[in-house]
Each structure stands twice: as C-alpha cells, then as structure tokens.
Amino acid sequence: MNDHWKDLLASWEVPEPDPELKNKVLGYYRQQFPGQRPSTWRRLITARIPIPLPVAAAVALLLVAASYFAMRPKPSNSPSRTETVQTLQPPSGSDHSSAQNAASVRDSRSDANPSNAKAIAPAGKPVNTVRSQPSQTTRKMSTITLQGDQETIQCLTGSEYRPIAIPKIYAGLVFNPSEVR
Amino acid sequence: MTDAELITRCSKGDEAAFLTLYEQYSGGLYRFAYRILGSRQMAEDVVQDCFESLIRNFRRFDPGRSALRTYLFAAARNLAGKQFRYFGEELDLEQVPDLPSESDDPLLHLLAEERSVAVRNAIAALSPILREVLVLFEYEDLSIAEIAEIVASDPGTVKVRLHRARQNMKKLLGSKIPCPIPVSSREES
Numbered sequence: 001m002n003d004h005w006k007d008l009l010a011s012w013e014v015p016e017p018d019p020e021l022k023n024k025v026l027g028y029y030r031q032q033f034p035g036q037r038p039s040t041w042r043r044l045i046t047a048r049i050p051i052p053l054p055v056a057a058a059v060a061l062l063l064v065a066a067s068y069f070a071m072r073p074k075p076s077n078s079p080s081r082t083e084t085v086q087t088l089q090p091p092s093g094s095d096h097s098s099a100q101n102a103a104s105v106r107d108s109r110s111d112a113n114p115s116n117a118k119a120i121a122p123a124g125k126p127v128n129t130v131r132s133q134p135s136q137t138t139r140k141m142s143t144i145t146l147q148g149d150q151e152t153i154q155c156l157t158g159s160e161y162r163p164i165a166i167p168k169i170y171a172g173l174v175f176n177p178s179e180v181r
Numbered sequence: 182m183t184d185a186e187l188i189t190r191c192s193k194g195d196e197a198a199f200l201t202l203y204e205q206y207s208g209g210l211y212r213f214a215y216r217i218l219g220s221r222q223m224a225e226d227v228v229q230d231c232f233e234s235l236i237r238n239f240r241r242f243d244p245g246r247s248a249l250r251t252y253l254f255a256a257a258r259n260l261a262g263k264q265f266r267y268f269g270e271e272l273d274l275e276q277v278p279d280l281p282s283e284s285d286d287p288l289l290h291l292l293a294e295e296r297s298v299a300v301r302n303a304i305a306a307l308s309p310i311l312r313e314v315l316v317l318f319e320y321e322d323l324s325i326a327e328i329a330e331i332v333a334s335d336p337g338t339v340k341v342r343l344h345r346a347r348q349n350m351k352k353l354l355g356s357k358i359p360c361p362i363p364v365s366s367r368e369e370s
Contacts, residue, residue, distance in 0.1 A: 008296065
C-alpha cells in the first residue's frame with residue numbers, strides 16, 4: 001500500500017532544468033570570488049583583447065595590402081644591370097689596334113649616354129652597341145651583342161654572328177639596356 | 182566532506198567545492214520549487230536566487246545553527262513565497278508541460294498520463310502551506326523536524342498539516358489513492 005502511494009506521487013515527474021542555470025549560478029560565484037583565478041598560462045592562452053571594429057578592419061586591410069605587394073612578381077628586365085668589359089679579343093687575325101679602338105671608345109663616351117658607345121669590332125666592323133642581357137635571349141645588335149650572363153659577345157663578321165670571349169677590355173663602358181634595342 | 186567544510190572552502194573561492202555543493206542541492210531545490218510553483222522558469226529563478234543568496238552569505242552562514250539543506254530549502258521556500266505573492270497563489274496548470282512517457286503501449290501511456298495529471302492537479306489544489314509540507318516530506322524525504330525548521334513551525338503543526346494534506350489528496354484523487362494512506366516511519370519519529 002505504501003508502494004502504491006509512493007508510485008502514485010512519483011507519477012508526477014519534474015522536467016529537467018535548463019542547463020544554462022548551472023552556468024548562471026557558477027558565473028555569479030566567479031564574479032563574487034574572483035580570487036582563485038586560473039594559471040598564468042591558461043589566462044595567456046585564453047586572453048582576449050577587445051579591438052574596435054574600424055581598427056580591426058584597418059589592420060586587416062593593411063595586412064592584405066602588404067601581403068599583396070610582397071607576393072607580387074618583380075619586373076624581370078632590371079634596367080640597372082650593366083656589364084663592364086675591358087678587352088675585346090678577336091677570334092682570329094686581330095691586331096692590337098682593335099683593342100686600342102675599344103679603349104678609345106671608352107675614353108670618348110659618356111656613361112649616361114649609350115648612344116656614344118662606339119667601338120671597333122675585331123674583324124674591323126664598327127661596334128655600335130655593347131650591353132649585358134639579363135635574360136638568356138640573344139639580342140641582335142647592329143654589330144656586336146653580348147649574350148646573357150656569359151662573357152661572350154656576338155660579333156658580326158661578314159654575314160654571320162660569331163661568339164667571342166670578352167677579356168674585360170671594355171671596363172667602364174656602361175650601357176642602358178632599355179636604349180639598346 | 183561535510184557541509185561546513187564545503188562552505189569554508191567556498192568562502193575561500195574554491196570553485197570545485199562550490200560545484201560539489203551545487204550538484205548536491207540544486208536538484209532537490211529545483212524539484213521543490215517546481216512542485217510548489219508549477220512553473221519551470223519560476224523554479225529556475227528560485228534556485229538561482231537561492232544560490233546567489235548563499236554565495237553572498239557564505240561567511241554569515243553558521244553550520245552549528247542549522248544544516249545547509251534546511252537553510253537552502255528555507256531560502257527556497259521564502260523565494261517561492263515571493264513568487265506566489267507576485268504571480269498569485271493559484272497555479273496555472275495549463276503552463277505545466279506534459280512529460281513524454283517512456284511506455285510504447287498507448288493505453289499504458291494514457292493511464293500514466295491521466296495519473297500524472299491527477300496527482301499534479303491534486304497537489305496544485307492544496308493550499309501552499311499544505312503543499313510545501315507534503316512536497317518536502319513525500320518527495321524530498323525530509324524529516325518532520327527538518328520541515329518544521331524550514332517552515333518555521335513546530336513539528337506538531339507540521340504533522341497536522343501533513344495529515345490534512347493527505348486527506349485532501351485522498352478526496353481529490355478518489356479511487357486512485359488507497360485508503361488509509363500509510364504513515365511513514367519518519368513521520369512517527
């Protein structure tokens with residue numbers, strides 16, 4: 001009989017409370033007793049810094065701009081690259097006068113004005129331009145072309161270009177590659 | 182760990198001790214408030230206010246004067262009384278949600294539902310002073326002495342109230358309740 005009475009009363013069950021209730025009460029406790037705080041590391045890891053939205057947006061914009069400029073490919077044909085040559089040695093049958101002619105070119109030209117760069121090719125042809133090429137391509141000049149980073153020049157002898165090593169004869173000759181074409 | 186030790190630790194900012202205390206008493210307080218007020222939201226408010234009051238008064242609490250359980254139930258009773266005065270004494274049973282039954286049998290489900298509603302209505306129909314005594318004694322298993330302390334009355338009065346509450350329940354539940362209602366050993370002590 002006692003069980004029946006208990007069962008009857010127990011038939012009225014109570015719904016579960018909101019789980020947020022515990023957090024509310026715990027939050028109030030923490031507010032009242034802030035003394036026992038978490039460790040320094042835990043506080044550092046979970047720290048928050050409030051930043052105004054305009055400031056955050058400006059910082060984000062700056063970061064995006066900086067990363068864009070950092071990732072942007074740089075122009076390949078740098079105009080600052082120059083080659084210094086001293087001596088032009090013909091492949092065969094050259095005489096000393098060509099080197100003297102080249103030296104005379106060095107003396108007569110101006111660094112800032114490559115149009116003044118005139119030299120005599122080893123085969124007796126006039127040298128219109130001597131320049132350094134940043135890329136691997138060979139640019140055909142009227143008479144002499146320097147090929148890439150190699151220290152050779154293309155010398156027009158007769159009707160064909162021939163590679164000639166540059167023994168640094170044109171030291172001091174500076175040409176602006178953009179004006180060579 | 183005794184309640185006195187828990188209180189001491191809580192007053193020093195020991196969160197684990199407070200959580201132990203909360204887990205120990207929040208369920209009973211919530212069930213008591215819910216059965217008195219008939220509203221989940223109001224019961225949650227009572228529990229929250231009850232614990233917030235305890236948190237504010239950790240240092241004032243004297244374990245030698247009263248047990249923590251008695252103290253908390255008394256606080257919950259007072260807070261529920263305030264809710265009563267604010268919302269009116271009558272419970273709005275339409276707001277009490279029906280609980281889903283675990284039974285698959287529709288007939289059993291219907292019978293359980295009918296019994297649950299009958300008990301709920303019968304308890305809600307009791308006056309607050311009878312209801313609280315019945316709920317504390319039958320549902321929360323508190324002794325007559327403890328209930329007397331909670332309701333700030335003497336044990337004799339509590340026994341009388343409990344007896345009257347049961348008699349009213351018998352009338353309200355009719356054939357569903359056995360006759361006579363058994364007397365608990367706790368009641369006789």
